[in-house]
Amino acid sequence: MLATAEPGIVLVREWLNCVKSEEFDLLEIFSDKKQDISDNAQDICDKKQENCDNGVFQGEVLDPGFPLVSVTTASKIREEDGYYELELKDGVKYIGCIKEELGDGEGELQIPADWTGHWTTGESILRGWFKKGRLEGRVRAESFQDCTTTELLFRNGIPHGPYRRFRRDGQLVQYGFHKNGIKVGKHLKVGTGNNSYYLGNLDSMERLVGQVVFLYPNLQKTILGEYVDGKMISGVYSDLRDAYMGDEVGFPTLVFSSERRDKLKFDPSTFMRISRTPLQRDEYESGTVYVKQSRIPFAGEGLYASRYIEEGQLVCLFNGNRITKTSNRKCVKWGDEDWSDFRLTLDKSTDLDIPGEYQETRTYSATLGHKACHSFGREKNAMFHEFEHPRFGSIMSVVAVKPIYKDEEILVSYNYNICHAPPWYQEQWVQHLVNRGLTRERILAAREKEEQKNSLIIPDHVFKNIPY
Structure with a gap:
């Protein structure tokens, strides 16, 4: 605790x-x-x-x-x-x-x-x-x-x-x-x-300038940076040690540890580049999560808590290449050239994606949110949430939706459209409905509802093992 x-x-x-x-x-x-x-x-x-x-x-x-x-x-x-x-x-x-x-x-x-x-x-x-x-x-x-x-x-x-x-x-x-x-x-x-x-x-343009303090959600981990035109040109990690209401009306006076660690600067991803320093770990993440084989069969690597994480607390970050969406572009579905299991919506105009060459931690570990595996059921203990960071800019994050204990696996819902999703996701969805106790008729009714909503067919083999 x-x-x-x-x-x-x-x-x-x-x-x-x-x-x-x-x-x-x-x-x-x-x-x-x-x-x-x-x-x-x-x-x-x-x-x-x-x-x-x-x-x-x-x-x-x-x-x-x-x-x-x-x-x-x-x-x-x-x-x-x-x-x-x-x-x-x-x-x-x-x-x-x-x-x-x-x-x-x-x-x-x-x-x-x-x-x-x-x-x-x-x-x-x-x-x-x-x-x-x-x-x-x-x-x-x-x-x-x-x-x-x-x-x-x-x-x-x-x-x-x-x-x-x-x-x-x-x-x-x-x-x-x-x-x-x-x-x-x-x-x-x-x-x-x-x-x-x-x-x-x-x-004069209301952009951050000079010495700026960035506070992570836990309010203890900080990045002390020098800013020009709203962007961090240099920064170091530190820790908040104390705070008191001093002489400045409306603001607390912050006291930091004397230790200054690492060096970083504003390094947002682009369409072609995920990071200039893809192996430079985020210090908050380093003390909160680690990667090892997932307990979910055939899922590959998973993400685990290295300490107790309170409900509502930041778990880790999700950065990725920025994919611009156009208004006339159809939804990307499994099998399309642009499909990726690691693609996540940032906002109405942008998605984040982890390219294949950066999906392993030996090539990319600046953020680890993409290592969280999917779950429909009660095992889900986290969710995706937008986040703003002085190094990565506007990205996504993973936030705990209930207490997570040390060495517990981090599980989120990927929120794929069922009709657009890969077969493994559709199969997990059907199994989730079975585990909830739904009858065969109700499961097939749920299938029909999804198919009518999206004008797409979910393959029959996904439903072959539902009980009669």
Whole structure:
């Protein structure tokens, strides 16, 4: 079993849970401490002045450029039930309350897609409170360009204070602070799988720059890296030893072990290359899993836990050559030239695949997720999940769905389409239905359902051993 988590790791985990939670009203906590935020942000700007050559925001004020909400400058005005609709300059619209010919009270700004101000989220709607024609206080900004929602504070029409940006599904994307419209100090970026974390400064394009900390999901293993244009140009492994809430508002201070191990850099796979260093093991994986013969007959090598792994914990990584999918391409099925038992969907446009020459650990061991064998049944103890890594970029991973004990084999569902799958997978599917106690009639009904759904036939020999 795992030892009790160190106090520093517990603090970081609790801090992340608070920052990530949609129910946690972070802005409400800080809204009564605007002067503290302002003073702290100014301190951060002063401390970061030395990094101006790295592209960190260093201006004094960055006005987003929203037009003043004023009846006198509006090109069109419409009033209904106490709410006004104003057409302002550059296609911006305001809907809300008016007092003394200025936006005042509850309202929203509608920003068109072709707007050219400093608010760079494209077509969006900002809902909040207005004072004398300017946004003031808590604001919720919805971007139609990247389907995100940002919670932030405004002061006199300018972002000032903490902000949080969420994806449509509620996952936190980014958290940090504005100072007079400028993103300042340390920021948190959350990896695509919602289980890896980057802490560092941002450049003018909101890319990571300078010294950045990457935290694995267990929050103990870290990669300390130097970043340019959002990419790690050099990094080393280390361990989180302690954490405490220090002088920087909204962020913990992290303390790392003095030991620095290995050297790595951003090395994403391509269509032709899986890695420039295919035998360089990931340090987290090295302490979590190992490869030996699978206990499943005829399955070849399998993946095993080298320690106890908690439910929900990262097991290992799955990298591979990136195969771009086109919209007019038919589904790849067993027997096609492009079929591979190691091919895994990354997203709507990309698959990951392990080429034949890299399927053995003597030629590729940078990640080991492809060594996990398949299971339909209760033996399945893990699943595939998206992950973001400073070396590999956006990849897949294997995550435990229940506790996994030391030396237990890691088993996942490959999630193949039954009609497109190879014979061994179809045979395991039928055996799984038999093991569940399904009658012959119900198994054949399941076959018919799959065949009708895919307009393909599952071979008869797959069903030859089902009981009558």
